[in-house]
Amino acid sequence: MGMTMTQKILAAHAGLENVTPGQLIEANLDLTLANDVTAPMAIRIMRERGLDRVFDRNRVCLVLDHFTPNKDIKSAEQCKLCRDFALSHELENFFDVGAMGVEHALLPEKGLVTAGDVVIGADSHTCTYGALGAFSTGVGSTDIAAGMATGRSWFRVPGAIKVNLSGALGPHVSGKDVILWLIGQLGVDGALYQSLEFSGPGVSSLTIDDRFTICNMAIEAGAKNGIFPVDATTHEYLDGRALRMPVVFDADADASYERTVDVDLSAIVPTVALPHLPENARPASELSEVELDQCVIGSCTNGRMGDLRIAAEVLAGKHVHPRVRTIVIPATQDIYLQCVREGLVEVFVNAGAAVSTPTCGPCLGGHMGVLAAGEKAVATTNRNFVGRMGHVESEVYLASPATAAASALTGYITDPRDVK
Amino acid sequence: MKVNGTVFKYGDNVDTDVIIPARYLNISDPQELASHAMEDIDARFVGAVKPGDIIVAGRNFGCGSSREHAPFVLKENGISCVVAPSFARIFYRNAINIGLPILECAEAVQGISAGDEVSIDFETGIIEDLSKGTSFQAQPFPPFIQNIIDNGGLLNSLKNENT
Numbered sequence: 001m002g003m004t005m006t007q008k009i010l011a012a013h014a015g016l017e018n019v020t021p022g023q024l025i026e027a028n029l030d031l032t033l034a035n036d037v038t039a040p041m042a043i044r045i046m047r048e049r050g051l052d053r054v055f056d057r058n059r060v061c062l063v064l065d066h067f068t069p070n071k072d073i074k075s076a077e078q079c080k081l082c083r084d085f086a087l088s089h090e091l092e093n094f095f096d097v098g099a100m101g102v103e104h105a106l107l108p109e110k111g112l113v114t115a116g117d118v119v120i121g122a123d124s125h126t127c128t129y130g131a132l133g134a135f136s137t138g139v140g141s142t143d144i145a146a147g148m149a150t151g152r153s154w155f156r157v158p159g160a161i162k163v164n165l166s167g168a169l170g171p172h173v174s175g176k177d178v179i180l181w182l183i184g185q186l187g188v189d190g191a192l193y194q195s196l197e198f199s200g201p202g203v204s205s206l207t208i209d210d211r212f213t214i215c216n217m218a219i220e221a222g223a224k225n226g227i228f229p230v231d232a233t234t235h236e237y238l239d240g241r242a243l244r245m246p247v248v249f250d251a252d253a254d255a256s257y258e259r260t261v262d263v264d265l266s267a268i269v270p271t272v273a274l275p276h277l278p279e280n281a282r283p284a285s286e287l288s289e290v291e292l293d294q295c296v297i298g299s300c301t302n303g304r305m306g307d308l309r310i311a312a313e314v315l316a317g318k319h320v321h322p323r324v325r326t327i328v329i330p331a332t333q334d335i336y337l338q339c340v341r342e343g344l345v346e347v348f349v350n351a352g353a354a355v356s357t358p359t360c361g362p363c364l365g366g367h368m369g370v371l372a373a374g375e376k377a378v379a380t381t382n383r384n385f386v387g388r389m390g391h392v393e394s395e396v397y398l399a400s401p402a403t404a405a406a407s408a409l410t411g412y413i414t415d416p417r418d419v420k
Numbered sequence: 421m422k423v424n425g426t427v428f429k430y431g432d433n434v435d436t437d438v439i440i441p442a443r444y445l446n447i448s449d450p451q452e453l454a455s456h457a458m459e460d461i462d463a464r465f466v467g468a469v470k471p472g473d474i475i476v477a478g479r480n481f482g483c484g485s486s487r488e489h490a491p492f493v494l495k496e497n498g499i500s501c502v503v504a505p506s507f508a509r510i511f512y513r514n515a516i517n518i519g520l521p522i523l524e525c526a527e528a529v530q531g532i533s534a535g536d537e538v539s540i541d542f543e544t545g546i547i548e549d550l551s552k553g554t555s556f557q558a559q560p561f562p563p564f565i566q567n568i569i570d571n572g573g574l575l576n577s578l579k580n581e582n583t
Contacts, residue, residue, distance in 0.1 A: 037445045041488055044448075049575045067446055074446035124486040124510055140488035140514035142574050188433055189480035193509050222480060224509055277433060364442035364485075385437040385484060387460040 002252025004160040005227050006195040009135040009249050013118045021159035029059070030134075030244070031112060032147045033121035035103055035360075036064040040078045041141035042122060043085045046149060054089050055151030061093040061112060062086050063103040066360045068096075071367035101332025101358040104128040104216060104300035109332055114238055115230045116247030120147050125300050125382065127218045130227035131211035133234055133248065137225045158224045160195040161186075162257040165202030167266035172416040174310065175210030176302055176380065176400035178263065179217040180271040184281025185261065192222035194258060197251060199229060202265045208237045209306035216301045217382050220278040270415045272378070273398040276386045284403045287413040294377035295320070295408035296389075297401055298329025298356075299363045302380035305335050307401040312344040314405035314416055315351040321411030326353035327362060327369045353408070365390045378407045421570070422541045423500035423521070424550075425472035428465060429534035432478030436511065439482065439490040453489060454496035471498035474540065476532045479504060481522075482511025491515040501540050503528050503547060503558070516565055519573040523547065525558035532556075542566065 003011065003019065011019040013027035034042055039062055046052075054060045062082050067075035079096075086094035093112060095101065104125050107113050115133035119126060124138035139153070147153045163182065183190075196218045198211075206214070211228050218226030228234070230248045238246050272287055274280035297303075297311045308330060320326045328348045330336040336358065339345050348355050362369030363381040371377055371390030376397065379389065384396035399407065402416035409419060438460045440453065447453045458465035475481075475494065481504040482490060491514050494502065502515070505526035515522045521542060528547045532538060536551040545560035561569065568574050 037442075038486065038488070040448060041492075045575060066442075072446065074448070078446055078448065122486055122488075124484065126486075138486040138510050140486050140510060140517060142488060142517035143513060146575065188483055189506060189508070192480065192506060219510075222483065222508060364437075366442060370443075383435075383437065383484060385435045387441050388437050392460045 001256055002254035004195060004197055004255045005229065005249050005251045006135050006160060006197065006225060007157055009116060009118060010155060010157055019157045021157055023157040024154060025157060026152055026154050027118050029120060029147055029151050029153055030117040031059050031061060031119045032144055033061045033063065033103060033107065033119065033123065033126060034144050035066050035123055036068060036075070036079050036082055037066045038122035038141050038144065039082045042145040042148065043081055045142055045145040051145065051149040054148050057090050058092045060091055060148050061107060062091060063095045063106060064097065064100055065103050065358065066364065067366050068100060068359055069357065099333060102300045102303055102360055105304055105331035105335070108132060109334060111241040111243045114242035114244050114246045115234060116249055120144065120153055124219045125216050127223065127225045128212055128216040128300060130215035130218065130225050131208060132238065133228060133230035135225055135227065138219060158193055158195045159258045160197045161191050162260040163196055163198045164200040164260055164262045165198060165265055166200055166262070167202050167264045168205035169265050169268060172402045173268050173270060174400050174402065175206060175213035177268050177271040178265065179214045180273050180278065180281045180398060181268055182263065183217065183221045183278045186221045188220060188277050188279045189222040191218070194223055196221065196223045196226040198227065199251065203229060204231055204233065205265065207306055208233055209304045212304065213301055217278065220382060270400060270403045270417065272403060272413055273384055275384050275395040275397065278384060278398060284399065284413055285415040290376060290397060290413040292324050292378050292407055292411055292413065293375040294369060294371060295324050295326040295404050296362050296369055296377060296379040296381060297404050298331060299360065299381040300331065301382045302401050303329055303331030303335065305338055307380065308335065308339055308344055311401040311405040312347045314402055314419060315409070316347050318351055318409055320352045320408040323411050324408045326408045327356060328353045329356045330358060332358055362389055364388065378404045378413060380404050421543065422539060423472055424539045425474045425500055426470065427474050427476050427532055427534055427536045427538050428469065430461065430475065430477040433480045433483055434477050435484035436482060436487050436490040437484055440487065440493045445487060445489060450496055454493045457493040457497050466497060469497045469499065472500045473498060474538050475499055475502045476529055477502065477504045478529065479506045481507050483508035486510045488514045488518060491518050491520045495520040505529055516568055517574040519569050519571070521569055523558040525556055528556035528558065
């Protein structure tokens with residue numbers, strides 16, 4: 001029986017000819033990642049166990065992005081623990097304030113992830129790198145501690161759902177709308193323990209930023225990973241950037257899938273996920289009664305250059321609604337600088353938005369835009385659970401950069417196609 | 421190994437943001453961290469929970485973030501087992517890695533009510549509702565997972581194998 005892309009990557013990293021769903025394997029890791037929330041626990045675990053070495057100082061990444069720039073003394077202490085660890089182990093890929101960006105935008109940008117990789121990260125959105133044809137998945141602090149020390153990790157080989165894409169997206173519709181719609185179809189546990197493998201003639205029409213956004217939220221359908229085939233768009237992104245040679249794995253023609261979901265991209269409309277689950281997907285056009293207090297454009301889901309250009313296009317020459325506190329967060333330093341060069345920062349500031357240094361801050365209710373009781377935010381982030389962005393009685397509506405920007409202008413959830 | 425306790429019952433998709441809200445993830449003291457467990461959906465949990473107590477919940481328990489702090493705060497509060505029809509995969513892995521027993525059993529979730537006294541035998545996978553006099557069969561752990569749990573977590577089990 002043939003293998004899926006994910007299965008082939010895992011087999012190659014486990015030194016096996018063949019793997020089948022459900023099989024337990026131990027695989028070599030190309031890269032590990034942890035951040036200022038998950039690394040401190042992992043570092044303490046390593047110390048308690050006497051694990052005093054990392055397997056490869058070039059392949060153990062630490063990114064201080066969640067509560068940074070340090071929001072309070074406790075966060076500062078956590079970051080200091082990470083910094084001391086990075087210095088003592090001479091980690092090549094330690095990213096602190098000034099170099100730091102939102103991890104899942106930063107690692108691909110720096111060329112640290114490439115096609116064919118196996119990557120684990122102590123952050124659930126590590127699945128983002130599937131956009132590049134890599135297997136990547138989130139783990140906890142114990143797994144990352146073991147991975148950092150040994151360069152190996154165990155996996156249960158996942159089965160897969162094939163997502164067959166056709167057609168092309170219409171104006172003001174992007175990868176975020178696709179993944180919100182898909183999670184709406186599958187449910188938040190619809191892909192539990194499985195891979196979401198994207199394929200079909202529609203793939204070539206999606207930008208690399210669309211693919212990052214789509215894979216980023218595979219976890220919100222319960223998936224172990226999301227993955228795209230490697231094509232000209234992938235190579236264009238990796239060429240001159242990836243620090244290691246890409247290895248291309250294609251799914252076998254006779255690979256077995258648990259089910260197939262067909263998606264006609266041309267039928268996808270601007271989509272919003274209502275509180276308090278990402279599966280509560282509805283067309284933006286049906287939600288015009290939702291009155292907003294805040295708009296957040298950024299995060300590992302939608303803080304990339306393509307996302308910010310889309311937001312700027314909607315906001316250019318206009319001003320946000322006076323009630324809507326609008327916060328724009330370029331995901332990395334390079335993206336921030338590019339926003340300055342292209343005049344996007346000027347567009348955002350003139351539109352009445354605050355532009356922040358890279359941080360995960362508001363997405364997880366950490367800082368830089370925490371909500372009060374009863375407040376509602378539209379956000380390009382990835383989760384809208386109870387209390388996710390602040391008070392337990394606040395609400396988060398997940399949307400694309402175009403929908404978030406359009407909604408910031410009107411003060412209500414707005415279909416970006418309706419903004420003149 | 422057998423555990424006994426009173427049941428705290430919750431619905432579907434209990435996510436890691438309510439098990440331990442992100443705003444507390446800058447806390448490194450275990451007891452202080454644990455004092456905020458479940459507070460966004462059940463403010464009385466920390467005050468009422470006793471060692472040995474059991475969480476029975478709906479499907480996809482532990483969805484969301486990869487934070488190991490989530491199973492950790494449940495274990496730190498004395499929870500001896502979580503029973504649900506299904507678990508989010510990162511939570512499942514984290515729970516086993518830190519030695520918090522979790523069992524998948526949809527029938528038990530249907531049959532057991534909040535406040536029931538429940539006993540669980542991990543070797544047989546039998547879940548007994550002592551208050552109702554009913555019992556349910558869950559799949560017991562395979563030996564290698566039972567070994568991790570008996571040792572109090574993955575790295576302890578590795579350490580004990582090597583010494």
